[in-house]
Amino acid sequence: MAKIAKQTKSIEEILWDSANKLRGTVESSEYKHVVLGLIFLKFASDKFEERRAELKKEGKEKYLEMKEFYNMKNIFFLPEESRWSTVIKNSKQNDIALIIDTALHTVEKNNPALKGALPDNYFSRLNMDVSKLSALLDTINNIDTIKDKQQDIVGRVYEYFLSKFALAEGKGKGEFYTPKSIVNLIAEMIEPYKGVIYDPACGSGGMFVQSIKFIENHHGDKKEISIYGQEYTATTYKLAKMNLAIRGIAANLGDVPADTFGRDQHPDLKADYIMANPPFNQKDWRASNELVDDPRWRGYEVPPTSNANYAWILNMVSKLSENGVAGFILANGALSGGGEEHKIRRKLIENDLVEAIVILPRNMFYTTDISVTLWILNKNKTERSLVVNDGIKNYRSRKNEILFMDLRERGIPFEKKYTQFSEENILEITKAYHNWQSDLSNYQNIAEFCYSANKEEVVAKDYSLVPSKYIEFVNRDENIDFDEKMKSLQAEFKTLFQSEQQSKEDLLNVFKELGYAIEL
Numbered sequence: 001m002a003k004i005a006k007q008t009k010s011i012e013e014i015l016w017d018s019a020n021k022l023r024g025t026v027e028s029s030e031y032k033h034v035v036l037g038l039i040f041l042k043f044a045s046d047k048f049e050e051r052r053a054e055l056k057k058e059g060k061e062k063y064l065e066m067k068e069f070y071n072m073k074n075i076f077f078l079p080e081e082s083r084w085s086t087v088i089k090n091s092k093q094n095d096i097a098l099i100i101d102t103a104l105h106t107v108e109k110n111n112p113a114l115k116g117a118l119p120d121n122y123f124s125r126l127n128m129d130v131s132k133l134s135a136l137l138d139t140i141n142n143i144d145t146i147k148d149k150q151q152d153i154v155g156r157v158y159e160y161f162l163s164k165f166a167l168a169e170g171k172g173k174g175e176f177y178t179p180k181s182i183v184n185l186i187a188e189m190i191e192p193y194k195g196v197i198y199d200p201a202c203g204s205g206g207m208f209v210q211s212i213k214f215i216e217n218h219h220g221d222k223k224e225i226s227i228y229g230q231e232y233t234a235t236t237y238k239l240a241k242m243n244l245a246i247r248g249i250a251a252n253l254g255d256v257p258a259d260t261f262g263r264d265q266h267p268d269l270k271a272d273y274i275m276a277n278p279p280f281n282q283k284d285w286r287a288s289n290e291l292v293d294d295p296r297w298r299g300y301e302v303p304p305t306s307n308a309n310y311a312w313i314l315n316m317v318s319k320l321s322e323n324g325v326a327g328f329i330l331a332n333g334a335l336s337g338g339g340e341e342h343k344i345r346r347k348l349i350e351n352d353l354v355e356a357i358v359i360l361p362r363n364m365f366y367t368t369d370i371s372v373t374l375w376i377l378n379k380n381k382t383e384r385s386l387v388v389n390d391g392i393k394n395y396r397s398r399k400n401e402i403l404f405m406d407l408r409e410r411g412i413p414f415e416k417k418y419t420q421f422s423e424e425n426i427l428e429i430t431k432a433y434h435n436w437q438s439d440l441s442n443y444q445n446i447a448e449f450c451y452s453a454n455k456e457e458v459v460a461k462d463y464s465l466v467p468s469k470y471i472e473f474v475n476r477d478e479n480i481d482f483d484e485k486m487k488s489l490q491a492e493f494k495t496l497f498q499s500e501q502q503s504k505e506d507l508l509n510v511f512k513e514l515g516y517a518i519e520l
Contacts, residue, residue: 117241195272
């Protein structure tokens with residue numbers, strides 16, 4: 001028999017196995033900070049050593065310790081104590097945690113772009129088992145992070161680990177990560193070619209990373225993008241800064257981690273694109289007497305204290321430029337809520353800001369199994385042409401129109417109990433959406449998938465944005481031939497009963513042959 005080739009584990013899988021060896025030494029929720037901090041240090045060192053060899057080859061040995069000659073190539077300068085070689089040389093020492101902390105602190109101190117990004121005195125505080133930490137260092141040491149110039153190896157590792165950590169941490173946690181296929185769908189729909197991108201709840205920076213990938217896939221220049229964001233949780237804020245730094249993405253995430261509502265760090269920002277996945281149904285986001293006169297709600301009702309969904313919406317509306325587009329995820333309850341929410345939603349529709357409402361399948365998020373909604377708001381729904389990287393985009397007027405889409409039957413299985421969009425799914429969805437935007441002759445309403453509604457229809461349904469109120473659904477029960485169905489069931493049950501009878505007889509024979517016949 002021919003031998004079956006042993007499947008080689010990917011870098012990501014090897015690292016995940018190594019991280020799992022930390023069990024019993026470190027809480028699982030801490031894995032990401034341990035592993036991703038070390039991966040960052042290894043990557044920064046590999047880039048540094050590559051540039052160092054380059055300077056030597058050019059006969060510039062006297063500049064080897066001058067940070068300017070590294071920064072000019074977008075490479076972090078690493079003093080001796082922060083180089084990976086120093087860490088590995090001491091990896092078996094009892095004070096290795098302190099050595100790692102010193103390395104990370106020194107990297108940050110010598111590179112202003114990393115301010116607030118790296119774990120501070122983190123490894124020393126964890127009091128990890130030295131042998132397990134040393135084993136993890138050995139695993140990471142075997143990875144050449146820059147060997148394949150065509151592969152974003154470290155970015156790939158970050159993406160894999162962030163998704164695995166979010167999955168492992170389960171419900172109620174993992175808010176730092178939005179599933180990749182959802183982020184990809186948003187980017188492909190709103191098309192952030194150039195300009196200012198903003199995410200008011202940026203987590204670990206996935207929206208920004210996917211925006212850059214979108215630009216690169218469409219032959220654009222990431223230098224034409226400016227990135228702004230904000231994140232409340234300190235550890236997630238650090239993850240975002242590291243996640244962007246390893247990809248050479250410059251971003252302004254505010255001076256410190258901070259609450260977007262209580263301390264808006266970009267009050268005068270006007271963004272061309274907004275991509276966000278804010279916390280679902282956030283309770284008690286402000287006290288009753290706080291933020292009632294906030295300029296972000298100007299022209300609308302003050303969002304209720306009981307739920308922040310519409311506060312997030314109005315925060316984003318206030319940040320949009322005159323041609324700005326926003327794509328963001330909210331819980332389905334925001335589509336039809338009453339009270340202040342109804343008044344705000346009505347005003348959004350009256351102001352013609354709502355472009356599309358897209359229901360997503362269930363089980364796409366690691367933190368909840370509910371179906372949620374992708375909203376797309378657009379400040380400019382007029383007829384116009386836009387010069388983009390791969391040609392000219394023509395838009396028809398969509399004044400007082402809203403596209404409703406239902407994607408609950410789309411998606412493919414992922415990680416056994418989750419759902420994600422395939423590339424084919426995303427292509428189908430975005431094609432329908434962009435055809436609707438550009439030329440109705442290439443668009444048609446499709447039952448159980450999409451429907452283009454006018455404002456009068458929405459007003460008639462009391463400004464509800466629930467897609468199922470507009471999209472046609474087929475009642476398949478009406479077309480069932482009762483007699484044919486009953487004959488089919490009759491045949492199925494006959495086969496089932498025959499099989500059951502045969503199993504019963506076989507079992508009785510077994511007991512009879514053993515001398516323990518069963519008399520019925």
